Amino acid sequence: MLEKIMELLEGKKYQQLKALLNSMEPVDIAALLDEVPPEKLLLLFRILSKENAADTFVEMDSVSQEVLIRSFKDAELEAVLDELFLDDTIDIIEEMPANVVKRILRHSDSETRKKINELLNYPKDSAGSIMTIEYVDLKKTMTVSEAIDRIRKTGVDKETIYTCYVTETNRKLIGLVSVKTLLLSPNDALLEDIMETNIIFSHTHDDKEDVANKINKYGFLAIPIVDNEGRLVGIVTVDDAIDVIQDETTEDIEKMAAIVPSDKPYLKTSTLDLFKKRIPWLLLLMISATFTGKIITGFENALQACVALTAFIPMLMDTGGNAGGQSSVTIIRGLSINEIEMGDILRILWKELRVAVICGLTLAAANFCKMMLVDRSSIAQSGSNVVLVCAVVSITLFVAVIIAKLVGCTLPIAAKRIGFDPAVMASPFITTIVDACALLAYFNIAKIVLKI
Amino acid sequence: MLEKIMELLEGKKYQQLKALLNSMEPVDIAALLDEVPPEKLLLLFRILSKENAADTFVEMDSVSQEVLIRSFKDAELEAVLDELFLDDTIDIIEEMPANVVKRILRHSDSETRKKINELLNYPKDSAGSIMTIEYVDLKKTMTVSEAIDRIRKTGVDKETIYTCYVTETNRKLIGLVSVKTLLLSPNDALLEDIMETNIIFSHTHDDKEDVANKINKYGFLAIPIVDNEGRLVGIVTVDDAIDVIQDETTEDIEKMAAIVPSDKPYLKTSTLDLFKKRIPWLLLLMISATFTGKIITGFENALQACVALTAFIPMLMDTGGNAGGQSSVTIIRGLSINEIEMGDILRILWKELRVAVICGLTLAAANFCKMMLVDRSSIAQSGSNVVLVCAVVSITLFVAVIIAKLVGCTLPIAAKRIGFDPAVMASPFITTIVDACALLAYFNIAKIVLKI
Numbered sequence: 001m002l003e004k005i006m007e008l009l010e011g012k013k014y015q016q017l018k019a020l021l022n023s024m025e026p027v028d029i030a031a032l033l034d035e036v037p038p039e040k041l042l043l044l045f046r047i048l049s050k051e052n053a054a055d056t057f058v059e060m061d062s063v064s065q066e067v068l069i070r071s072f073k074d075a076e077l078e079a080v081l082d083e084l085f086l087d088d089t090i091d092i093i094e095e096m097p098a099n100v101v102k103r104i105l106r107h108s109d110s111e112t113r114k115k116i117n118e119l120l121n122y123p124k125d126s127a128g129s130i131m132t133i134e135y136v137d138l139k140k141t142m143t144v145s146e147a148i149d150r151i152r153k154t155g156v157d158k159e160t161i162y163t164c165y166v167t168e169t170n171r172k173l174i175g176l177v178s179v180k181t182l183l184l185s186p187n188d189a190l191l192e193d194i195m196e197t198n199i200i201f202s203h204t205h206d207d208k209e210d211v212a213n214k215i216n217k218y219g220f221l222a223i224p225i226v227d228n229e230g231r232l233v234g235i236v237t238v239d240d241a242i243d244v245i246q247d248e249t250t251e252d253i254e255k256m257a258a259i260v261p262s263d264k265p266y267l268k269t270s271t272l273d274l275f276k277k278r279i280p281w282l283l284l285l286m287i288s289a290t291f292t293g294k295i296i297t298g299f300e301n302a303l304q305a306c307v308a309l310t311a312f313i314p315m316l317m318d319t320g321g322n323a324g325g326q327s328s329v330t331i332i333r334g335l336s337i338n339e340i341e342m343g344d345i346l347r348i349l350w351k352e353l354r355v356a357v358i359c360g361l362t363l364a365a366a367n368f369c370k371m372m373l374v375d376r377s378s379i380a381q382s383g384s385n386v387v388l389v390c391a392v393v394s395i396t397l398f399v400a401v402i403i404a405k406l407v408g409c410t411l412p413i414a415a416k417r418i419g420f421d422p423a424v425m426a427s428p429f430i431t432t433i434v435d436a437c438a439l440l441a442y443f444n445i446a447k448i449v450l451k452i
Numbered sequence: 453m454l455e456k457i458m459e460l461l462e463g464k465k466y467q468q469l470k471a472l473l474n475s476m477e478p479v480d481i482a483a484l485l486d487e488v489p490p491e492k493l494l495l496l497f498r499i500l501s502k503e504n505a506a507d508t509f510v511e512m513d514s515v516s517q518e519v520l521i522r523s524f525k526d527a528e529l530e531a532v533l534d535e536l537f538l539d540d541t542i543d544i545i546e547e548m549p550a551n552v553v554k555r556i557l558r559h560s561d562s563e564t565r566k567k568i569n570e571l572l573n574y575p576k577d578s579a580g581s582i583m584t585i586e587y588v589d590l591k592k593t594m595t596v597s598e599a600i601d602r603i604r605k606t607g608v609d610k611e612t613i614y615t616c617y618v619t620e621t622n623r624k625l626i627g628l629v630s631v632k633t634l635l636l637s638p639n640d641a642l643l644e645d646i647m648e649t650n651i652i653f654s655h656t657h658d659d660k661e662d663v664a665n666k667i668n669k670y671g672f673l674a675i676p677i678v679d680n681e682g683r684l685v686g687i688v689t690v691d692d693a694i695d696v697i698q699d700e701t702t703e704d705i706e707k708m709a710a711i712v713p714s715d716k717p718y719l720k721t722s723t724l725d726l727f728k729k730r731i732p733w734l735l736l737l738m739i740s741a742t743f744t745g746k747i748i749t750g751f752e753n754a755l756q757a758c759v760a761l762t763a764f765i766p767m768l769m770d771t772g773g774n775a776g777g778q779s780s781v782t783i784i785r786g787l788s789i790n791e792i793e794m795g796d797i798l799r800i801l802w803k804e805l806r807v808a809v810i811c812g813l814t815l816a817a818a819n820f821c822k823m824m825l826v827d828r829s830s831i832a833q834s835g836s837n838v839v840l841v842c843a844v845v846s847i848t849l850f851v852a853v854i855i856a857k858l859v860g861c862t863l864p865i866a867a868k869r870i871g872f873d874p875a876v877m878a879s880p881f882i883t884t885i886v887d888a889c890a891l892l893a894y895f896n897i898a899k900i901v902l903k904i
Contacts (some may be wrong), residue, residue, distance in 0.1 A: 180607060181616075265789065286771045300763075300834070308749075318880075325880065409578040427709065435770065
């Protein structure tokens with residue numbers, strides 16, 4: 001597709017190009033334009049129909065947006081800005097360098113500029129920072145047909161018309177009415193009689209993830225956002241909620257994999273930025289592995305007395321890490337989709353303990369059989385008692401799995417309780433702790449059983 | 453809240469109970485009822501207003517739903533079934549044992565029963581299995597006001613009225629029109645003049661995850677589902693899309709943590725089921741760690757010649773595992789949110805190689821310094837050359853990080869290419885492979901540098 005477009009562009013077949021581009025959805029046009037060399041971008045963008053231009057602009061990545069804003073003539077910039085919903089303008093501004101932001105603000109009218117500045121003041125990740133202020137507001141004294149008239153008059157500039165908000169003169173939110181209710185009610189019914197007064201809303205300072213979860217939980221198309229005085233100041237729509245959910249999940253997954261989260265797509269992230277996202281945890285976890293090293297050094301004599309033991313260190317560490325990772329990841333995900341609450345900790349511990357015992361016994365038994373079959377000769381060669389070594393490894397495996405599962409389910413909940421993000425307590429971190437515990441158990445059990 | 457309700461129930465204060473329950477949202481009522489002892493469930497459910505009852509029933513977990521269906525009188529069951537959207541009925545049926553399904557089918561009218569059987573025939577995880585067949589269909593010859601009249605007449609039973617579908621007599625989908633467009637157009641405009649004919653749709657057999665991603669990508673409230681002949685057979689709405697996205701993400705996360713995915717919430721899953729979800733991968737990964745054991749056994753002489761080397765095995769394995777996990781998880785997530793495509797493999801390899809080199813150098817340098825400071829005495833004690841041992845460990849670290857990152861980014865893409873789920877290629881699996889590679893590198897480098 002990109003090739004075809006570049007071909008048409010080289011051949012100056014602008015009419016064909018125009019027909020082709022404008023038959024596509026803005027999201028798809030944006031994805032194409034993001035791949036176009038910067039010097040061709042403005043030319044292609046100018047070919048878009050007026051209605052597609054703003055929608056496409058919103059969907060482009062920030063690198064392309066910056067190129068465009070820098071190359072737009074003043075009138076073009078104003079035209080695009082004029083078509084944008086304010087929440088999209090805010091998203092764009094947040095990604096731009098200061099001089100581009102200045103240019104955007106200079107070309108917004110003073111009313112919009114004031115609103116932009118207000119919205120920019122909400123904390124990052126708050127409901128206020130993602131809400132849109134373009135919604136339909138109605139009065140309770142209106143009839144259904146008056147309400148529909150108002151929607152017809154003002155609806156074209158609103159992000160959603162399907163949920164309308166009934167406010168009093170002081171902007172206090174007193175009811176909701178959906179277009180479905182309006183259409184299914186008699187024309188002369190009063191809004192105050194048909195509106196939903198049992199309103200579920202969020203506050204401007206609520207975490208955007210909570211807002212998204214609320215929209216999902218109740219199956220809303222939009223949720224009203226109110227300030228501390230209960231005045232309606234904006235709405236968050238379901239499409240933005242999905243984006244929040246996806247972004248927060250990506251962030252959780254990155255944290256679970258010991259990556260410092262960022263919101264740039266992978267292919268657009270520079271090598272240096274990827275390095276910066278990954279090195280902190282790698283360094284920290286590497287340094288903390290010093291303890292495991294110290295434990296091994298401390299038991300060097302035991303290892304020299306029975307060299308066969310060394311061969312099973314990786315298996316014990318990995319299995320412990322995997323068992324702990326399973327538990328921690330299950331709990332972290334449960335917490336983040338609100339399936340699990342902090343009050344459930346005792347039920348969780350009890351459940352994990354039972355799972356750990358069955359898993360531990362199964363693994364220990366399987367390992368014992370495997371060692372007796374596969375590792376028998378190499379253990380015997382090194383001069384140790386085969387059955388005893390197999391027993392030491394299997395008992396350690398059992399103990400390691402129990403420790404791993406209990407640590408794995410406790411740490412995320414503990415992290416949440418003290419206000420940390422549970423996602424950090426996933427496999428890499430758990431592995432480091434479980435390694436140390438498993439090795440301590442290993443050598444102590446070996447000392448007792450093998451009398452070394 | 454639960455206590456208060458049980459108190460009112462014990463005190464037989466049904467009026468208060470009714471007022472309290474019916475002031476709540478169905479989702480919240482359902483969450484409460486899920487916690488109620490089974491023998492009280494029917495009593496409480498009967499207190500709900502008719503309009504809340506069906507909505508609450510849909511949101512309850514399958515255990516409570518089964519209790520209710522078994523205890524409903526025939527008329528009650530019919531009343532609830534009558535209020536459900538067909539996609540919700542399908543969801544419920546899929547969770548129920550055979551005799552409960554029979555009871556549901558026996559109490560549906562023959563028309564509904566036929567449709568249920570049709571829907572049940574779609575493959576699990578297909579668009580057909582999650583679609584709803586209650587949508588508004590219009591004809592292109594209608595005027596705006598005729599269309600609005602039809603919505604008013606038929607809309608109350610539809611899952612969404614906001615996107616309406618224009619079909620020909622053979623049910624072929626030829627256009628879409630939103631209620632927003634209807635409201636903003638003149639009353640006498642013809643649908644064929646205002647409808648959107650550039651339709652984005654899914655097929656009944658498309659993967660439900662692709663359908664959800666499409667809804668998200670284009671910001672739709674609903675997407676039409678057509679059969680092989682292009683006939684409209686149903687729609688998938690945005691609220692169902694969010695559920696699909698959340699479920700699929702949970703599944704991905706579970707696979708990444710070496711858990712066999714299931715769709716039951718953690719606290720509702722029995723110990724035995726948790727065990728069954730976790731043990732397969734634990735066993736498989738444990739057995740595959742045999743190779744790492746064999747590698748260590750194979751180099752036992754080298755280890756005995758320089759016992760200090762053993763202490764750094766855990767650190768090398770963990771850091772390799774973490775570095776590989778970072779890459780694989782980044783790629784897996786990128787693939788699943790369509791940020792990365794298979795064609796990007798060369799760009800990814802090149803990027804990961806550069807990141808790996810910088811990460812590897814940083815870690816190796818940090819490790820060299822740390823070992824010279826912290827481990828110097830214990831290495832010297834064991835009679836080895838301190839600088840050489842530090843060099844061996846640091847060089848291995850560098851090599852291990854490079855291998856880990858390249859394996860980590862290649863395997864998920866390779867898995868996708870041969871039709872496997874990339875999510876399985878996450879940390880636990882990568883760790884096992886990287887462990888073996890790291891140890892092989894370690895001992896070979898040690899042999900060369902330390903001449904043992």
